[in-house]
Amino acid sequence: MSGSSIFVFIFAMWILIIIGGGITVLILAPITISGYGEFDLIFSSVIKAVISIGLVVTWIFILSRVKNWIFRSQLKI
Amino acid sequence: MELEIIAAIISSAIAFFTVFALTPFLIKALEKRNSTVKDYHRKGGAMVARPGGPSLIAGILISGTVLYAFFPMTEIIAILITTALAFLVGLVDDKKVMGGWFKPLALAATAIPILLLGVYDTDLSFPLFGEVRIPLLYIGIIVIMIPITGNTINSIDVLNGVASGFMVIAGSAITISLIILQNYEIAILSLLLVFVSLAFYKYHKYPSKIFPGDSGALTLGAMYGAIAIVGQVEVIAAIALGPAIFNSFLFLSSMKRIVEHREIKEKPVELTEDFMLKATSNKKASVTLVRLILAGGRPLSEKEIGFVIFKLTIFSGILAIITAFMMGVSL
Numbered sequence: 001m002s003g004s005s006i007f008v009f010i011f012a013m014w015i016l017i018i019i020g021g022g023i024t025v026l027i028l029a030p031i032t033i034s035g036y037g038e039f040d041l042i043f044s045s046v047i048k049a050v051i052s053i054g055l056v057v058t059w060i061f062i063l064s065r066v067k068n069w070i071f072r073s074q075l076k077i
Numbered sequence: 078m079e080l081e082i083i084a085a086i087i088s089s090a091i092a093f094f095t096v097f098a099l100t101p102f103l104i105k106a107l108e109k110r111n112s113t114v115k116d117y118h119r120k121g122g123a124m125v126a127r128p129g130g131p132s133l134i135a136g137i138l139i140s141g142t143v144l145y146a147f148f149p150m151t152e153i154i155a156i157l158i159t160t161a162l163a164f165l166v167g168l169v170d171d172k173k174v175m176g177g178w179f180k181p182l183a184l185a186a187t188a189i190p191i192l193l194l195g196v197y198d199t200d201l202s203f204p205l206f207g208e209v210r211i212p213l214l215y216i217g218i219i220v221i222m223i224p225i226t227g228n229t230i231n232s233i234d235v236l237n238g239v240a241s242g243f244m245v246i247a248g249s250a251i252t253i254s255l256i257i258l259q260n261y262e263i264a265i266l267s268l269l270l271v272f273v274s275l276a277f278y279k280y281h282k283y284p285s286k287i288f289p290g291d292s293g294a295l296t297l298g299a300m301y302g303a304i305a306i307v308g309q310v311e312v313i314a315a316i317a318l319g320p321a322i323f324n325s326f327l328f329l330s331s332m333k334r335i336v337e338h339r340e341i342k343e344k345p346v347e348l349t350e351d352f353m354l355k356a357t358s359n360k361k362a363s364v365t366l367v368r369l370i371l372a373g374g375r376p377l378s379e380k381e382i383g384f385v386i387f388k389l390t391i392f393s394g395i396l397a398i399i400t401a402f403m404m405g406v407s408l
Contacts, residue, residue, distance in 0.1 A: 006369060007392055010319045014396045017316060018403075021203025029209040045213045052214065064330055071369060 005070050012066050020059055028052065078261075084147035085265045092140035092269040096276035099132040104280065104287050118236070118379050119284060120352045128171045128290025129277060134164040136273040137300060144269065148262045155196040156266060156303040162187035163227055163299030167292030180231070180295070184224040187299060188306075191219055196307050203312060204403035219306055226302030226318065231294040232328060233321040233386070235367060236379050238282035240289055243321060243390050244274040244297045250317040250394030251301070254401035255308050263308035270300050283380045313400050319393030320386055324366035331364040349376050 028051055033044040107113065107126035116125045141157045166183040169175065191197055199215040200208040211218075234240035248271040255264035274297060280286045289297070305314030315322065343362035346354045353376035356368045370385050371377060377385075 006320070006323070006366070006389055010323060010389065010393055010396070013319060013323065014316055014400075017312065018204055018400075021312065022206045024201075025203055025206035025209050029211075045211075048211070049214055049217075060326075060330075063326065067327070067330070071372070 009067065009070055012070075013063065016059055016062065020055060023055065024052070028055075080147065081261045081265065084144060085268055088140045088144040088147070088265060089268050089272045091143050092136050093272040093276045095139050096132050096136035096273050097279065099135055100129065100277065100280045100287060103129065103132045107287070114288065116237070116285065118348065118352065118354065123284070125285050125288055127288040128168070128292045129281065129287040130164055130167055130171070130290055130292025130294075130296050133273055133277055133289065133293050133296050134161060136276065137269060137296065140269045140273070141266065144262075144265060148265075150262055151194050152196045152263065152307045153266060155190045155194045156263075156300065156307055158190040159187050159223065159303040160296055160300040162190070163223065164292050164296040166227075167231075167290065167295035170291040170295075180228060180291070181224040184227045184295065184299065185220045188219050188223045188303075191303060191306055192216065198309050200309075201311060202309060202404055204400045205406055218311065222306055222311065223299050223302045226305070226314070227295045227298035229318055229321040229325050230298030230301070231291060232325050233366070234289060234294045235365075236283075236383050236386075237285040238278055239383050239386055240294050240297065241274045241278040241281045242383065242387055244301065245271055245278060246387060246390040246394050247314075247317040247321075247397075248274060248301065250397040251304065251308070251310055251314050253398050254310055254313045254317075255304075257398070257401040258308075258310065258404060260308050260310075263304060267304050267308070270297065270304065273297075283383065310401070313397045313404075316400050317390075317394050317397035319396070320366060320389040327364045327366060327369065346371060353378055354382060 028048055031044060031048060031051075033040050033047065036043055104126045112127060113124040114127050115122045137160055138157060141153060145153045145157075163184060166180065166187060169183075170180060197215065197219060199212045200210050201215065201218070202208045230240055230244065233243055248267055252264050252267040252271060255261070255267055277289065277293070281289065301314065301318075305311050343357070343359050345357055345362045345365045345368035347357050349355055354367070354371060355376040356371040362368070366386065367382055370382055
């Protein structure tokens with residue numbers, strides 16, 4: 001039974017969430033755009049949104065790799 | 078604090094006993110109307126009443142109204158309306174089979190009361206690193222949160238007692254987390270979710286007398302998501318849902334599209350002659366949490382698999398509570 005491997009995977013998910021939170025707060029949040037007047041807030045929000053989506057995609061990609069690495073022996077995936 | 082304790086005891090008792098008392102009547106009424114489905118995993122293929130959503134929503138709305146009498150907060154109203162709307166979405170899906178996209182879109186619309194009543198904070202809190210203010214992005218998070226939690230609970234509702242038992246554990250984890258973060262009123266509302274699920278588990282556990290159906294699973298999932306948003310414990314709530322999120326992740330990454338479970342032809346698990354479950358060797362079948370639990374091991378009974386899922390949920394719940402403590406620590 002691969003129950004123990006699933007515990008490892010959930011722990012990995014937790015670590016990735018904490019790291020993702022750190023990247024969001026320390027790198028993403030301070031990004032500000034200036035020089036476009038009233039559009040500054042919109043531009044910076046759009047850039048943050050695009051980077052956030054990129055981070056989510058990267059997070060899913062890493063998780064997918066971890067999944068394959070942990071469960072390859074149990075499941076032919 | 079005394080008022081909070083009294084409110085918690087009274088509303089939790091009402092939540093528990095409403096569902097506990099109503100569900101047997103609902104089972105009889107559903108059986109009388111022939112509203113039953115076959116339990117394929119059980120010897121003889123017993124017919125089981127469905128859906129159990131009506132007794133769950135009755136318990137939530139009655140106890141939630143009592144809680145509102147103690148604490149007249151807009152936050153409580155917003156969570157109750159969102160939950161009631163999700164119940165209606167589920168009921169439509171129970172009565173009429175809808176497409177794969179129906180539930181995510183309709184559930185996104187159930188978040189409208191939270192937006193209109195403005196019961197959210199645009200600061201997203203992370204453990205160790207603090208908060209990030211995301212005024213526009215947060216609206217998107219609110220809209221996708223309810224479909225994610227609703228469908229996640231719905232997708233784990235594949236074995237007797239799992240959805241309700243899972244919600245007892247995950248709900249307890251966010252209740253404790255909300256207490257740690259001193260958000261007591263929302264913690265009591267979260268406690269109602271725990272007691273409603275616990276009372277329903279009595280009838281849902283193996284061998285099930287009733288299935289929650291979409292109306293039941295979406296009610297539980299949507300209330301959980303609404304509590305996460307209004308209680309500002311989005312990240313903690315996601316962590317507590319670990320095994321269910323993992324299940325959805327496995328399913329989507331193997332199917333590569335949003336699809337209803339009932340549309341899938343190749344089943345991820347097979348039934349042995351002695352009614353045990355084993356992982357399929359069919360490579361086209363979707364990968365799910367249950368398939369992964371069974372992979373590479375001996376066939377297990379439905380009850381045994383349920384307990385493995387509960388152990389995983391307890392582990393996720395502990396991580397969620399640790400995360401709540403980490404919210405108060407700044408690097």
